[in-house]
Amino acid sequence: MSEERELKAGELETDDVLVRALNEADLEAVVRIDATASGRARREYYRDKVAASLRDSRLHMSLVAEVDGLVVGFLMSEMHYGEFGRAEPSAVIDSLAVHKDFRGRHVGAALMRQFVMNARAFGVEKIRTEVAWDALELVRFFSREGFHPGHRLVLERDIDDR
Numbered sequence: 001m002s003e004e005r006e007l008k009a010g011e012l013e014t015d016d017v018l019v020r021a022l023n024e025a026d027l028e029a030v031v032r033i034d035a036t037a038s039g040r041a042r043r044e045y046y047r048d049k050v051a052a053s054l055r056d057s058r059l060h061m062s063l064v065a066e067v068d069g070l071v072v073g074f075l076m077s078e079m080h081y082g083e084f085g086r087a088e089p090s091a092v093i094d095s096l097a098v099h100k101d102f103r104g105r106h107v108g109a110a111l112m113r114q115f116v117m118n119a120r121a122f123g124v125e126k127i128r129t130e131v132a133w134d135a136l137e138l139v140r141f142f143s144r145e146g147f148h149p150g151h152r153l154v155l156e157r158d159i160d161d162r
């Protein structure tokens, strides 16, 4: 964790982090950051996601965070306008990662802050995400960000089960 300095009136912990919309040139940074979290280089997966994001900003919202000009974190989400029988627009965060060396420096919080502002502007009323039951780091982070278990069941089945 980083050293904390005392904040002056009007300052936010997230002020040192610049959050902006993702662009094509961010792909390598995204792949690298994800690899520090997942242990795998998922270049093709992210190439398609970045392309989809840039193609349709009504359906996807993707942000990156910079510290001292370096991309150190990203958040990707999909907008839902009625899927799963829901009436209200919602946003699903499907990828979030901060580079290992920059964790604990409010980068994740800065990404969430901007994401919530943008989502609100889209008319989104609910944000959702899924985490593996044993991804405690993410669970704690999302809990700190005000998330709690939802009221829906996530159902799944192996294709060859029956």
Ligand SMILES: CC(C)(COP(=O)(O)OP(=O)(O)OC[C@H]1O[C@@H](n2cnc3c(N)ncnc32)[C@H](O)[C@@H]1OP(=O)(O)O)[C@@H](O)C(=O)NCCC(=O)NCCS
Pocket: 034, 037, 038, 094, 095, 096, 097, 098, 099, 102, 103, 104, 105, 106, 107, 108, 109, 110, 136, 137, 138, 140, 141, 144, 145
């Ligand atoms: C979860 C993650 C995004 C948090 O990012 P971060 O920049 O380190 O988080 P922040 O510094 O903004 O922390 C925000 C708040 O959450 C809390 N928090 C963050 N990580 C935490 C952890 N591991 N345990 C407990 N609390 C945590 C912080 O203490 C802080 O609360 P505070 O304001 O009261 O101090 C980051 O640890 C990460 O990328 N983890 C790996 C994610 C992953 O596996 N992604 C897979 C690819 S999709």
